[in-house]
Amino acid sequence: MSLLQVQNLRVEFPTRRGTLVALDDVSFEIAPGEVLGVVGESGAGKSMTGAAIIGLLEPPGRIAGGQVRLEGRRIDNLPYEELRRIRGRQIGAIFQDPLTTLNPLYTVGDQLAETMTTHLPIGPAEAKKRAVEWLELVGIPAAAQRVDSYPHEFSGGMRQRVVIALALCAEPKLVVADEPTTALDVSIQAQVIALLKNLAREKGTAMMLVTHDMGVIAETADRVAVMYAGRIIEIGAVREVVKNAAHPYSAGLMGSIPPISHRVERLQAIEGAMPRLSAIPPGCPYNPRCPFVFDRCRVERPELMPAKANRAACWLYAPEEAHRLQESGLA
Amino acid sequence: MKAFFDSDLWWSFTRSPVTMISALVAFICIAGAVLAPVLAPHNPFDLASLQLMDAFKPPAWGEEGDATYPLGTDDQGRDMLSAIMYGARVSLLVGFCAVIFSTTLGVVLGLLAGYLGGRTDAVLMRIADIQLTFPSILVALLVDGVVRAALPREVHDQIALFVVIFAIGISNWPQFARTVRGSTLVERNKEYVQAARVIGLRPLAIMRSHVLPNVMSPVLVIATLNLGFAILAEATLSFLGVGVPPTQPSLGTLIRIGNDFLFSGEWWITIFPGVALILMVLSVNLLGDWLRDALNPKLR
Amino acid sequence: MPEPIMLELRDAARHFDVSRPLLQRVIAREDKRILRAVDGVSFQVPKGTTLSLVGESGCGKSTVARLVVGLYQPTRGEVFFDGMPLAEARADASKRQRMQMIFQDPYASLNPRWRVSDIIAEPIRAFGLIRDRRKQLERVGELLTQVGLSPLDGQKFPHEFSGGQRQRISIARALSSNPEFLVCDEPTSALDVSVQAQILNLMLELQKRLGLTYLFISHNLAVVRQVSDRVGVMYLGKLVELAPSETLFHTPRQPYTRALMEAIPDLEMTGRTRIPVGGEVPSPITPPPGCPFHPRCPLANERCRIEVPAMIPARGTPETLVACHAVEEGRDGFLDGKPRLTPEPA
Numbered sequence: 012m013s014l015l016q017v018q019n020l021r022v023e024f025p026t027r028r029g030t031l032v033a034l035d036d037v038s039f040e041i042a043p044g045e046v047l048g049v050v051g052e053s054g055a056g057k058s059m060t061g062a063a064i065i066g067l068l069e070p071p072g073r074i075a076g077g078q079v080r081l082e083g084r085r086i087d088n089l090p091y092e093e094l095r096r097i098r099g100r101q102i103g104a105i106f107q108d109p110l111t112t113l114n115p116l117y118t119v120g121d122q123l124a125e126t127m128t129t130h131l132p133i134g135p136a137e138a139k140k141r142a143v144e145w146l147e148l149v150g151i152p153a154a155a156q157r158v159d160s161y162p163h164e165f166s167g168g169m170r171q172r173v174v175i176a177l178a179l180c181a182e183p184k185l186v187v188a189d190e191p192t193t194a195l196d197v198s199i200q201a202q203v204i205a206l207l208k209n210l211a212r213e214k215g216t217a218m219m220l221v222t223h224d225m226g227v228i229a230e231t232a233d234r235v236a237v238m239y240a241g242r243i244i245e246i247g248a249v250r251e252v253v254k255n256a257a258h259p260y261s262a263g264l265m266g267s268i269p270p271i272s273h274r275v276e277r278l279q280a281i282e283g284a285m286p287r288l289s290a291i292p293p294g295c296p297y298n299p300r301c302p303f304v305f306d307r308c309r310v311e312r313p314e315l316m317p318a319k320a321n322r323a324a325c326w327l328y329a330p331e332e333a334h335r336l337q338e339s340g341l342a
Numbered sequence: 343m344k345a346f347f348d349s350d351l352w353w354s355f356t357r358s359p360v361t362m363i364s365a366l367v368a369f370i371c372i373a374g375a376v377l378a379p380v381l382a383p384h385n386p387f388d389l390a391s392l393q394l395m396d397a398f399k400p401p402a403w404g405e406e407g408d409a410t411y412p413l414g415t416d417d418q419g420r421d422m423l424s425a426i427m428y429g430a431r432v433s434l435l436v437g438f439c440a441v442i443f444s445t446t447l448g449v450v451l452g453l454l455a456g457y458l459g460g461r462t463d464a465v466l467m468r469i470a471d472i473q474l475t476f477p478s479i480l481v482a483l484l485v486d487g488v489v490r491a492a493l494p495r496e497v498h499d500q501i502a503l504f505v506v507i508f509a510i511g512i513s514n515w516p517q518f519a520r521t522v523r524g525s526t527l528v529e530r531n532k533e534y535v536q537a538a539r540v541i542g543l544r545p546l547a548i549m550r551s552h553v554l555p556n557v558m559s560p561v562l563v564i565a566t567l568n569l570g571f572a573i574l575a576e577a578t579l580s581f582l583g584v585g586v587p588p589t590q591p592s593l594g595t596l597i598r599i600g601n602d603f604l605f606s607g608e609w610w611i612t613i614f615p616g617v618a619l620i621l622m623v624l625s626v627n628l629l630g631d632w633l634r635d636a637l638n639p640k641l642r
Numbered sequence: 643m644p645e646p647i648m649l650e651l652r653d654a655a656r657h658f659d660v661s662r663p664l665l666q667r668v669i670a671r672e673d674k675r676i677l678r679a680v681d682g683v684s685f686q687v688p689k690g691t692t693l694s695l696v697g698e699s700g701c702g703k704s705t706v707a708r709l710v711v712g713l714y715q716p717t718r719g720e721v722f723f724d725g726m727p728l729a730e731a732r733a734d735a736s737k738r739q740r741m742q743m744i745f746q747d748p749y750a751s752l753n754p755r756w757r758v759s760d761i762i763a764e765p766i767r768a769f770g771l772i773r774d775r776r777k778q779l780e781r782v783g784e785l786l787t788q789v790g791l792s793p794l795d796g797q798k799f800p801h802e803f804s805g806g807q808r809q810r811i812s813i814a815r816a817l818s819s820n821p822e823f824l825v826c827d828e829p830t831s832a833l834d835v836s837v838q839a840q841i842l843n844l845m846l847e848l849q850k851r852l853g854l855t856y857l858f859i860s861h862n863l864a865v866v867r868q869v870s871d872r873v874g875v876m877y878l879g880k881l882v883e884l885a886p887s888e889t890l891f892h893t894p895r896q897p898y899t900r901a902l903m904e905a906i907p908d909l910e911m912t913g914r915t916r917i918p919v920g921g922e923v924p925s926p927i928t929p930p931p932g933c934p935f936h937p938r939c940p941l942a943n944e945r946c947r948i949e950v951p952a953m954i955p956a957r958g959t960p961e962t963l964v965a966c967h968a969v970e971e972g973r974d975g976f977l978d979g980k981p982r983l984t985p986e987p988a
Binding site: 542 | 708711712713732735738739741742743745746747750751752753754755764765768769812815819
Binding site for chain 1: 864867901922
């Protein structure tokens with residue numbers, strides 16, 4: 012059975028100019044111990060998906076439909092207090108800016124110990140001991156001394172390590188990591204990704220890794236979901252999505268990443284920009300930018316359907332449109 | 343115009359009943375004051391029309407009230423309503439002019455301090471700091487006192503209005519300067535300002551055409567809130583008898599005059615100007631508060 | 643005949659005084675704190691070519707960009723623009739209009755209160771290139787077309803555009819004074835990857851068409867590989883390696899350059915196991931003595947801890963200038979055909 016099930020999730024933002032649909036019919040599952048990467052451009056709704064799952068949507072945003080289930084139990088409609096308990100015990104969260112997670116007034120050791128005594132059946136002395144162990148585990152030098160330091164005494168990369176320890180110390184089954192390495196430099200980024208990957212594997216923790224960096228996903232994730240304009244437009248095994256994307260948008264996205272191995276004559280670019288939430292076109296949201304668009308795309312919205320080795324929301328993969336798929340050259 | 347009614351500002355305005363009421367009250371106050379010569383039932387400065395017989399008439403609804411004097415009369419038989427309308431004129435004139443004066447001074451000095459930095463900044467901001475350690479009313483009193491002592495009486499009476507405006511204006515510039523300096527420090531490091539520097543635009547030109555338009559939103563808010571303060575400051579000075587000349591009574595002057603009769607039963611002479619003052623300042627302040635919230639992107 | 647040189651830096655440095663105010667310093671008995679953002683950088687950019695500077699945040703690459711366009715004065719060393727000392731070139735409007743800059747953040751680089759046509763026309767007006775207002779607008783329309791926007795977009799305000807479109811507007815503005823030399827400070831790092839490709843293509847196209855010279859600042863090695871003729875790698879305010887692009891990406895020599903390339907997440911999914919370089923960048927206020935990279939360098943020895951390495955041609959790849967004792971002494975194993983990032987087994 013899957014650990015996390017998200018079904019037809021819909022998130023709305025009421026504004027004075029009408030309701031914006033930030034997430035529209037988002038469904039996916041994460042198996043125990045699995046790493047699901049969620050990619051997309053800014054505004055695609057990838058961070059929103061993470062926030063909706065852990066119940067931290069910024070008001071006035073709200074879940075307007077669908078379900079989120081953790082081990083079969085609905086968590087999207089729980090009262091705040093109950094959800095908060097689940098968030099600490101069952102779901103860990105890592106954000107882009109470590110300072111939003113760490114309390115500047117407490118030492119990192121106290122914060123780790125408090126999280127553990129709250130959620131695990133251990134006493135303060137044991138928690139303190141484990142706090143040091145966790146800091147060692149995430150690679151903080153001289154952990155026994157640093158355990159009594161305050162967050163501001165750590166550098167950015169070290170802080171993010173502390174946040175990782177904090178997210179994992181209550182031994183949650185799922186970690187939601189939202190752009191965990193975006194604020195870090197390349198060399199630090201590599202260290203943090205390696206750490207996250209190894210710890211998740213060691214502890215058997217499932218992870219939802221939200222990032223715009225395909226390289227990070229390619230190295231870390233088992234499966235990947237590509238989001239566009241608040242919808243998942245393709246989902247599949249990471250190798251298949253990166254090497255053999257089905258949806259024209261995923262294919263374009265992969266093609267526009269500049270390679271480091273060689274110089275190309277001309278980079279593939281996707282013309283235009285992602286629509287604003289207030290102006291998502293009817294039918295397939297990608298239709299104005301899609302090189303393979305046909306009439307049906309402008310009218311009827313495609314659901315996720317089997318496409319190559321993945322599932323993609325694209326009419327080219329409807330059995331009755333097989334001839335178009337042939338012509339497109341995507342097959 | 344269409345753009346304005348479509349804007350977020352107008353939208354938040356229509357969402358706040360308190361703000362709409364304040365705007366209405368402020369509008370009535372300002373219209374009543376500006377149009378006093380047309381609207382007022384009497385001319386309180388026309389000595390010929392004053393009837394000492396009519397002195398100390400209570401408001402129209404009182405027992406001895408007279409319908410020609412809706413809010414009663416004062417010790418010289420002046421119609422209180424007319425006196426208040428003319429008084430509000432003086433109060434508003436002083437208030438507006440003082441705010442314009444302190445805004446201009448504060449914005450210019452704040453821009454210079456923020457953009458040029460270094461020694462200019464240090465000197466200007468230390469002066470502002472020192473002045474801020476004194477209550478502004480004290481500064482206004484001091485300025486007024488110095489001018490009074492320096493000039494002969496006849497000259498002083500002629501320019502008394504300007505002295506008050508100057509005194510209140512000068513007591514308030516640091517607030518503007520500090521705000522503008524803060525915003526300027528932020529804007530100065532933005533890339534559009536650097537782009538202007540790359541093409542070699544002079545600092546003054548950059549300050550005027552790039553920085554200034556982008557630091558004005560908070561200034562607008564402070565200016566509105568300061569209008570209330572300036573009107574009150576003028577009333578305080580006039581109440582203390584050092585403000586506008588008695589030939590041009592403002593609301594403060596009226597309150598002071600009425601104060602003498604408060605305990606002899608003629609309450610209306612001081613209460614009505616007081617209520618007018620409160621309504622005016624309160625409505626302007628509420629508008630300022632709304633403007634601050636509406637323009638603050640964090641609260642939206 | 644070698645290409646004429648558009649830009650040259652000779653031992654340029656820029657230090658910032660980040661001390662606390664005098665009084666606090668005296669009370670706390672502190673010394674002045676000097677941040678050596680750029681500490682002795684030399685390079686040349688031949689006309690019509692692109693030199694990229696790469697490095698992590700705080701390495702001083704953006705400060706170099708600002709030195710070059712005169713936003714900062716150098717603390718030490720010299721900058722020459724088209725053979726003329728920079729200060730002189732900057733004082734002369736006809737020279738100054740030949741250099742322009744494109745910034746990183748498309749949301750901050752356009753004045754939010756100005757119409758796009760005024761933003762683009764600002765350099766034209768500042769340099770008095772076209773006096774007639776109608777002709778100015780015509781030129782703005784041309785420039786907008788050139789960067790792939792519509793001339794009608796000139797009437798709009800910046801907030802009506804997406805990030806990529808704003809960056810096009812920035813480019814149009816930079817081009818409006820007919821420059822030959824563009825300093826591009828992370829021009830695509832705030833953009834989404836599909837839009838980044840659009841902007842990079844546009845910049846390459848414009849370079850070809852207008853014969854532009856670029857100084858390109860970026861932290862993204864993959865982007866740098868696509869646009870550069872030569873690449874300089876910076877670390878803690880110093881250049882540590884400078885080489886033709888193909889040479890640098892094919893045979894990186896400085897251990898830091900190699901670590902940087904090693905650290906990039908692998909889209910090819912070759913499944914290689916990476917050994918990320920340990921440690922973090924030291925503070926530029928208290929840089930380590932000797933080679934700035936020695937605390938993190940697996941090849942560092944006593945000499946590296948004491949003596950600052952100079953930029954010299956690398957043994958084996960002489961077109962590469964590299965500041966590294968290990969490379970100079972052959973300790974990196976390159977000449978033996980087995981380059982390594984770990985010390986030789988004892």
